[in-house]
Amino acid sequence: MTEKNFFENVYKNVGKDRLADIPWATLSANIYLLEYLNTQKKVEGKRALVIGCGLGDDALALEAQGYTVDAMDISPTAIALAKERHPTSKTNFYVADIFSMPKASYEAYDFVYEGLTVQSLPREEREKLISIITELVAKNGTLLVYAHTQNDKDNYGGPPWPLYAREFKLFEQNGLKKISEVKEAETKAIAPSKYCMVYKK
Numbered sequence: 575m576t577e578k579n580f581f582e583n584v585y586k587n588v589g590k591d592r593l594a595d596i597p598w599a600t601l602s603a604n605i606y607l608l609e610y611l612n613t614q615k616k617v618e619g620k621r622a623l624v625i626g627c628g629l630g631d632d633a634l635a636l637e638a639q640g641y642t643v644d645a646m647d648i649s650p651t652a653i654a655l656a657k658e659r660h661p662t663s664k665t666n667f668y669v670a671d672i673f674s675m676p677k678a679s680y681e682a683y684d685f686v687y688e689g690l691t692v693q694s695l696p697r698e699e700r701e702k703l704i705s706i707i708t709e710l711v712a713k714n715g716t717l718l719v720y721a722h723t724q725n726d727k728d729n730y731g732g733p734p735w736p737l738y739a740r741e742f743k744l745f746e747q748n749g750l751k752k753i754s755e756v757k758e759a760e761t762k763a764i765a766p767s768k769y770c771m772v773y774k775k
């Protein structure tokens with residue numbers, strides 16, 4: 575199980591000039607998110623949410639698309655770093671726990687981005703987590719999920735715990751429709767591949 579302060583400690587201990595040493599940090603927006611946004615028209619008056627936003631680059635990509643962005647993370651240091659790295663951003667970076675989202679945020683977001691956070695949280699919490707994420711997506715809204723995956727018979731252990739195909743299916747069982755799926759070969763030992771899934775409500 576991930577210890578409670580695991581993420582906060584990673585962000586706190588790495589040092590501001592060594593952010594690239596954070597195992598998941600690329601210091602740029604996710605390439606699949608950028609590719610997807612490039613296929614879409616700019617928007618106005620729409621809201622986006624970034625779950626587990628880390629250093630904030632994905633939020634900036636959504637902001638550039640025209641969204642009004644909320645970007646949350648459980649780590650206060652990550653949020654402080656995101657604000658510091660993006661001083662002119664209009665994104666609302668804030669500290670929160672995805673398991674305690676207020677009811678007012680349900681069905682509130684036209685676009686939800688989740689990259690590498692579901693897989694970071696213990697498997698026994700996954701069903702609940704996926705149900706919460708699904709609830710946050712507005713009617714006709716879009717969810718983009720980026721996560722390691724493994725075959726149903728594999729057991730790569732964790733953390734992170736790569737998602738099984740049956741766990742990705744939970745998004746659909748909760749009422750979303752999968753509109754695209756890209757599988758990326760992975761070079762690291764976490765799991766053999768990653769998925770970028772796009773769902774619509």
Ligand SMILES: C[S@@+](CC[C@H](N)C(=O)[O-])C[C@H]1O[C@@H](n2cnc3c(N)ncnc32)[C@H](O)[C@@H]1O
Binds near residue numbers: 600628691695
């Ligand atoms: C593996 S990192 C991915 C960060 C970012 N999405 C990226 O791709 O660079 C997982 C992130 O989720 C955050 N996180 C972990 N548990 C969380 C929770 N319960 N609620 C909100 N954020 C959480 C961590 O602090 C961390 O920033």
